[in-house]
Amino acid sequence: MKEVTVLIGGKAGDGINSAGAMVAQLLNHSGYRIYLYFDYPSLIRGGHNFAMVRGRETVTGTCGMQVDFVLALDQETVERHRGAWKADTAVVFNKDQVKAPGQGIPVKEILSAEQAPEIMGNSAVIGGFAKAAGIPWTTVEAVFTSHIPKGTGQNLRVARRAYDMLATVHTVLPCDNPPVPLLTGNEAIGLGMINGGLEAYVSYPMTPSSGLLHFLAEEQERLGITVVHPENEIAVILMALGFAGAGKRAAVGTSGGGFCLMAEGLSLAGMAELPIVILVSQRTGPSTGLPTYTGQADLLFVQHAGQGEFPRFIVAPGTTGEAVYWSEAAMHIAWEFQVPAFILSDKTLSEGTYSTDLSLSPKILKSDLSLWDKTVPYHRYADTPSGISPLAFPGTAGAVVKVNSYAHDEAGITTEEAETVNLMAAKRMRKEGRLARAMDLYPQVNLSGNAAGTVALLCWGSTAGVCDEVAGPLGLRVVRPVVLSPFPIEPLKKVLEGAGMVIAVEENATAQLATLAARHGIFCQKKILRYDGRPFTPELLREKIREALS
Amino acid sequence: MNGRQLITDTQNTWCPGCGNFSIQHTLKNVLADREREGQSLDNVVLVSGIGCHAKIADYLNINSFYSLHGRTIPVATGLKLANPGLTVICCAGDGDCYAEGLDHLIFAAKRNIDLTVIVHNNRVYGLTTGQYTPTSPRGFKGKSTPLGTREDPFNPLELMLASGATYVARGYSKKMDLLRRLIREGVGHKGFAFIDVLQICATFFPAADYYSPRVYDLEGHDPADFEAACAKAREWDYNGDAPIALGTFYRKTAPVFGGNVAGRKMSAGDREQAVREVLEKRT
Numbered sequence: 001m002k003e004v005t006v007l008i009g010g011k012a013g014d015g016i017n018s019a020g021a022m023v024a025q026l027l028n029h030s031g032y033r034i035y036l037y038f039d040y041p042s043l044i045r046g047g048h049n050f051a052m053v054r055g056r057e058t059v060t061g062t063c064g065m066q067v068d069f070v071l072a073l074d075q076e077t078v079e080r081h082r083g084a085w086k087a088d089t090a091v092v093f094n095k096d097q098v099k100a101p102g103q104g105i106p107v108k109e110i111l112s113a114e115q116a117p118e119i120m121g122n123s124a125v126i127g128g129f130a131k132a133a134g135i136p137w138t139t140v141e142a143v144f145t146s147h148i149p150k151g152t153g154q155n156l157r158v159a160r161r162a163y164d165m166l167a168t169v170h171t172v173l174p175c176d177n178p179p180v181p182l183l184t185g186n187e188a189i190g191l192g193m194i195n196g197g198l199e200a201y202v203s204y205p206m207t208p209s210s211g212l213l214h215f216l217a218e219e220q221e222r223l224g225i226t227v228v229h230p231e232n233e234i235a236v237i238l239m240a241l242g243f244a245g246a247g248k249r250a251a252v253g254t255s256g257g258g259f260c261l262m263a264e265g266l267s268l269a270g271m272a273e274l275p276i277v278i279l280v281s282q283r284t285g286p287s288t289g290l291p292t293y294t295g296q297a298d299l300l301f302v303q304h305a306g307q308g309e310f311p312r313f314i315v316a317p318g319t320t321g322e323a324v325y326w327s328e329a330a331m332h333i334a335w336e337f338q339v340p341a342f343i344l345s346d347k348t349l350s351e352g353t354y355s356t357d358l359s360l361s362p363k364i365l366k367s368d369l370s371l372w373d374k375t376v377p378y379h380r381y382a383d384t385p386s387g388i389s390p391l392a393f394p395g396t397a398g399a400v401v402k403v404n405s406y407a408h409d410e411a412g413i414t415t416e417e418a419e420t421v422n423l424m425a426a427k428r429m430r431k432e433g434r435l436a437r438a439m440d441l442y443p444q445v446n447l448s449g450n451a452a453g454t455v456a457l458l459c460w461g462s463t464a465g466v467c468d469e470v471a472g473p474l475g476l477r478v479v480r481p482v483v484l485s486p487f488p489i490e491p492l493k494k495v496l497e498g499a500g501m502v503i504a505v506e507e508n509a510t511a512q513l514a515t516l517a518a519r520h521g522i523f524c525q526k527k528i529l530r531y532d533g534r535p536f537t538p539e540l541l542r543e544k545i546r547e548a549l550s
Numbered sequence: 551m552n553g554r555q556l557i558t559d560t561q562n563t564w565c566p567g568c569g570n571f572s573i574q575h576t577l578k579n580v581l582a583d584r585e586r587e588g589q590s591l592d593n594v595v596l597v598s599g600i601g602c603h604a605k606i607a608d609y610l611n612i613n614s615f616y617s618l619h620g621r622t623i624p625v626a627t628g629l630k631l632a633n634p635g636l637t638v639i640c641c642a643g644d645g646d647c648y649a650e651g652l653d654h655l656i657f658a659a660k661r662n663i664d665l666t667v668i669v670h671n672n673r674v675y676g677l678t679t680g681q682y683t684p685t686s687p688r689g690f691k692g693k694s695t696p697l698g699t700r701e702d703p704f705n706p707l708e709l710m711l712a713s714g715a716t717y718v719a720r721g722y723s724k725k726m727d728l729l730r731r732l733i734r735e736g737v738g739h740k741g742f743a744f745i746d747v748l749q750i751c752a753t754f755f756p757a758a759d760y761y762s763p764r765v766y767d768l769e770g771h772d773p774a775d776f777e778a779a780c781a782k783a784r785e786w787d788y789n790g791d792a793p794i795a796l797g798t799f800y801r802k803t804a805p806v807f808g809g810n811v812a813g814r815k816m817s818a819g820d821r822e823q824a825v826r827e828v829l830e831k832r833t
Contacts, residue, residue, distance in 0.1 A: 239624045264618055
C-alpha cells in the first residue's frame with residue numbers, strides 16, 4: 001500500500017489551508033486518495049496552524065500521527081510536531097524564518113529574484129516539496145495551472161527556483177488512480193443540496209458550518225441560488241420557513257450554539273409541516289466550547305430539540321461521497337414528507353478535505369411531491385391516509401393557503417377543540433411511520449471491515465474513516481448507521497447479527513449513539529470515547545481497541 | 551379568485567370595543583379596493599405574530615402565515631425573497647414586534663425589504679392578560695409590574711427613522727379613514743413600510759380618552775423632509791403629555807432589498823453543468 005503523510009505548519013495568516021490544498025492536489029494528480037485535516041485555533045493571526053495531508057492508494061478519511069514530510073513556515077512547526085517525525089522524515093523549511101535539519105528554501109531571495117509579492121512565498125515551499133517528494137515538474141505545472149488561475153506563470157517561476165534548488169529525499173511513487181474532486185464536507189453537503197433542488201441558503205456564520213455559507217455565496221450565480229446572511233439564527237430559520245411557505249427549497253446551516261436559537265423555528269416547521277434542511281456541524285461544547293475543534297455531542301440534542309412531538313429526519317454522513325448523496329436525499333425527504341431534515345456533520349467532516357469519487361454513489365429515490373388537485377376549498381392540512389397533505393403555495397389561483405403555528409384544523413384555522421387536535425397530531429405522526437418505511441429502500445446502515453467479525457465497532461459520522469482503517473487489519477466489523485432518525489432498528493440489528501461484542505466509538509463523553517441504540521434493545525459492551533476536540537487517530541483507536549479486548 | 555367573502559366563518563374572540571376590529575375592517579377594505587382595481591388577492595399573504603392582533607390571520611380569508619411571537623418579519627422576508635410577486639403584509643403586536651422581535655424590525659428597515667408592517671400598538675400584552683410592553687408609559691401597573699414600570703417607553707417612530715425605514719406612519723384605531731389611507735400607501739410603497747397604529751385595548755389599556763383629544767392629522771408636513779419627520783416623531787414620546795401627530799411622517803424612494811439576491815431560474819441540465827464545473831475546479 002503506497003501512502004504518504006505531509007504536515008505543513010505556520011502561523012495563522014500564513015495561508016496554511018491553501019498551501020495544504022496545493023499539496024493535496026499534487027498528491028491527487030499523482031494518483032493518491034486524499035484526506036486533509038486542518039487544525040487551527042480560534043483566532044485570525046498569530047496562533048499555530050497546521051494541515052496534515054494524507055495520500056493513500058485506496059480511500060482514506062483519517063490522518064495518522066507520523067509524517068513523511070514536514071513543510072515548516074515557522075519555527076513552531078518544527079518544535080511542536082517533533083513527536084510526529086520518523087527517523088527519515090524529510091523536512092523542508094523557509095530558511096528566512098526557520099532553523100531545522102533538512103532542506104531550507106531562501107524564500108525572500110527567490111521572491112526578489114522573480115520580483116514576486118510576498119503572498120507567492122508558499123509557491124516556493126510547494127515547489128520545494130514537489131522536488132523533495134520526486135513529483136515530476138509536469139505535475140506541478142498542471143496543478144498550478146488549474147488551481148492558481150491568477151499569476152500562474154509567476155507562481156510557477158517561483159516554484160521552479162525552489163524545485164531546482166532542492167534534492168529528492170523520498171520519491172512519492174505515482175498510483176494508478178485518476179485524479180478526482182477534492183471536496184470539503186461542507187462543499188459536498190452544498191453540492192448535494194444543489195442536486196436536491198436547493199433554491200435558497202440562509203445562514204449566520206458559525207464555525208464549522210461557515211464553509212458552506214462561503215462556498216454557496218461564492219458560487220451563487222453559477223448555481224442560480226439565493227444566499228442570505230440575516231441578523232441571527234432565529235431570523236435564519238424563520239426566513240427559510242418563509243421560503244418554504246412560498247414553495248422554494250431552502251436550507252440553513254449552523255453549529256450547536258446557533259442551533260439553540262433555531263429550536264423554536266424547528267418546532268414551527270414540525271407543527272406547520274414546512275419542509276426545511278438543516279445542517280448542524282458539531283464542534284466541541286458545551287457553550288462556546290472549542291470553536292474550531294470537533295465533537296459528536298449534539299446527536300441527542302438534534303434528536304430532541306423543539307417543544308412538542310413531530311417527525312424529523314436525521315442523517316450523519318461519514319464521507320464526502322455520502323455527504324453529497326445524503327444531502328440530496330435529505331432535500332427530497334424534507335419535501336416529500338414535509339418535515340425538517342437534518343444533516344449532522346462535525347468539524348472533521350465539514351472542514352476536512354476528501355477525495356470524492358461520485359461515481360460510487362447509489363441512486364437517489366425521488367418521489368413526486370403531493371400537490372393540490374384544485375379541489376376547492378384548498379385545505380393546507382388535509383387529512384390523508386399517509387398524513388401528507390397536498391401542497392399549494394400563496395400566489396396559486398383559487399387557493400387560500402393558511403399556514404399555522406397553533407394547533408389547527410385541516411384548513412389551517414386555529415383550533416383548541418380536542419377531537420381536531422387529536423386528529424391533526426395523529427396525522428403528523430403518521431408521516432413518521434411512512435418515512436421509516438420509505439427509508440427501507442435506502443442504504444441506512446453502513447457495514448464495512450470484516451463483515452463476519454465477532455467484534456463490531458459501532459460508530460457514526462466522521463469516525464467512519466478511522467474505524468474502517470483500523471478495523472480491517474484487526475478483523476473487526478464496522479457498523480455505522482447513517483440515518484439516525486427514524487432510527488433504523490431492524491437494519492442495525494441485522495448487520496450486528498453474530499457480533500458477540502459491540503464497542504461504541506464516539507467523540508463525546510456519554511456515548512450518545514450507544515444510548516440511542518440501547519433504547520431500541522441494541523447494546524454496546526464497551527465504549528471508546530474521545531472528547532478533547534481532536535479526531536481519533538488510527539494509532540490511538542488501535543491502542544484503545546486492544547485495551548478493550550484484553 | 552375574485553369576489554371572495556373576505557371574512558372567514560371563524561368565531562371572533564376579540565373583546566367588545568377592541569381596536570383590532572377597526573384595523574381588521576380597514577385592512578379588509580383596502581384588500582377589497584385592490585380587488586376592485588383588478589389586483590388578485592391570490593398574491594397577497596398576511597403574516598401575523600402571536601398575540602391578540604394575530605387572530606386576524608384566522609379571520610381574514612386570504613393566504614396567511616400565523617407565525618411565532620415576534621417573528622412576523624423574518625417569515626415575511628423569506629416569502630418576499632422567494633416570490634417577489636407576492637404582496638406581503640405583517641400584522642404584528644407591540645410586545646411581539648418591539649420586544650420579542652425587535653432585532654428583525656430594525657434589520658427589515660435597514661435592508662428596505664418590500665414589506666408592510668402594521669403594528670397593532672395597544673401598549674400592553676393582552677393575550678397574556680396585562681403586562682407592560684416596550685411602549686407602555688412609565689409607571690404602568692401591569693401584572694408583572696404591580697408597583698409600576700421603572701423604565702421609559704421607546705419611541706418606535708424615532709427608532710424606525712434611525713434604522714432606515716423608507717415609509718413611516720402612525721394611525722389610530724378610532725380614525726379609520728386615515729388608517730385606510732396609510733395602509734393603502736404602505737402596501738403601495740416600494741420598500742419597507744412601517745405603520746404604528748395606536749390601538750385601544752378595551753380590557754387592559756382603554757386609552758381612548760387619552761388619545762382622542764390629543765391626536766391631530768399632519769398637515770403641511772413634507773414627508774420627504776427627514777429632519778422634519780424626526781422632529782414630528784419626537785413631539786410625543788409615548789410617555790409625556792403632548793399633541794400626537796397622525797399620518798405619513800416620512801417617505802422616500804430607495805433601492806429595495808432582494809434585487810441582488812433573487813436566484814435565477816435554471817433548468818435541471820444547467821444545474822448539472824454548474825455542478826460539473828465546480829467539481830472540475832476542485833480536481
